[in-house]
Amino acid sequence: MDAPPTTSRKKAKTLSIFDLTSPLSYSKLIKSHYSIGKSILTLEKSAEITDSSPISIFSIAKKHDLKEITLVEDSISGFIQAYSYAKEMGIKLIFGLRVTITEDISDKSQASLKKESKIIIFPKNNTGYKNLIKISTIASSTGFYYEPRLDYSTLREYYDDNLMIAIPFYDSFLFSNSLYGHLCVPDFSFFKPIFFVEENSLPFDNIILDKVNSYAKDKFEIQKTQSVFYYEREDFLAYLTFRCINKRTNLNKPNLEHMSSDTFCFENYLNSK
Numbered sequence: 001m002d003a004p005p006t007t008s009r010k011k012a013k014t015l016s017i018f019d020l021t022s023p024l025s026y027s028k029l030i031k032s033h034y035s036i037g038k039s040i041l042t043l044e045k046s047a048e049i050t051d052s053s054p055i056s057i058f059s060i061a062k063k064h065d066l067k068e069i070t071l072v073e074d075s076i077s078g079f080i081q082a083y084s085y086a087k088e089m090g091i092k093l094i095f096g097l098r099v100t101i102t103e104d105i106s107d108k109s110q111a112s113l114k115k116e117s118k119i120i121i122f123p124k125n126n127t128g129y130k131n132l133i134k135i136s137t138i139a140s141s142t143g144f145y146y147e148p149r150l151d152y153s154t155l156r157e158y159y160d161d162n163l164m165i166a167i168p169f170y171d172s173f174l175f176s177n178s179l180y181g182h183l184c185v186p187d188f189s190f191f192k193p194i195f196f197v198e199e200n201s202l203p204f205d206n207i208i209l210d211k212v213n214s215y216a217k218d219k220f221e222i223q224k225t226q227s228v229f230y231y232e233r234e235d236f237l238a239y240l241t242f243r244c245i246n247k248r249t250n251l252n253k254p255n256l257e258h259m260s261s262d263t264f265c266f267e268n269y270l271n272s273k
């Protein structure tokens with residue numbers, strides 16, 4: 001797949017979808033329905049926000065005059081659609097792939113699940129995008145075990161300065177080791193990640209925040225973010241129901257990992273600005 005071309009915003013200066021050379025704000029990390037079971041927001045080209053249809057990320061962008069969207073997905077599938085609409089609306093789209101990383105992708109044992117955590121990979125330019133395609137392909141084929149997976153050896157092979165890597169607040173190696181008793185050992189010898197932190201009023205947020213500050217302070221950049229899976233707080237019940245259906249559970253015992261909070265919404269991002 002060829003990288004999407006550089007586009008322009010009417011007669012303004014050339015706008016590259018991958019231009020990460022200027023300072024960026026990753027303050028809102030939005031997921032769409034392409035991250036299966038994680039978000040009730042869509043990537044449809046919808047002009048208005050209504051009660052009769054699912055809410056599109058681009059409807060939110062139009063209503064709130066967003067100039068930039070950071071889309072962090074568990075799959076690369078929706079990128080071309082998002083790129084097309086962002087280009088048409090003159091919005092800068094920052095795309096990140098959230099992927100599982102483990103010690104050795106050749107290990108397909110249950111024990112290997114205890115060594116898994118998440119990272120987010122952002123392409124900085126078209127070369128980075130091509131590298132991301134290669135990484136995603138390997139994760140979805142050679143590395144697949146229940147879900148697409150990478151290991152640091154594979155990442156090292158395709159990593160260069162055309163990619164930027166972030167450590168998410170939830171499901172990072174610090175999160176997994178602290179709360180799940182996993183044995184994830186990161187290898188930051190060939191890249192310097194950004195650490196994302198969040199505050200969603202969950203009981204373990206402060207525990208993980210302390211872990212991040214202890215590990216990353218004075219060594220890595222730490223940036224505050226907000227994960228967005230739905231539009232307003234009043235959408236939380238609909239989101240919770242959606243998640244329960246996806247997880248084959250019920251509202252009395254949702255078992256939704258860290259997502260059982262009404263703060264994972266765009267409204268909360270606006271209120272925290």
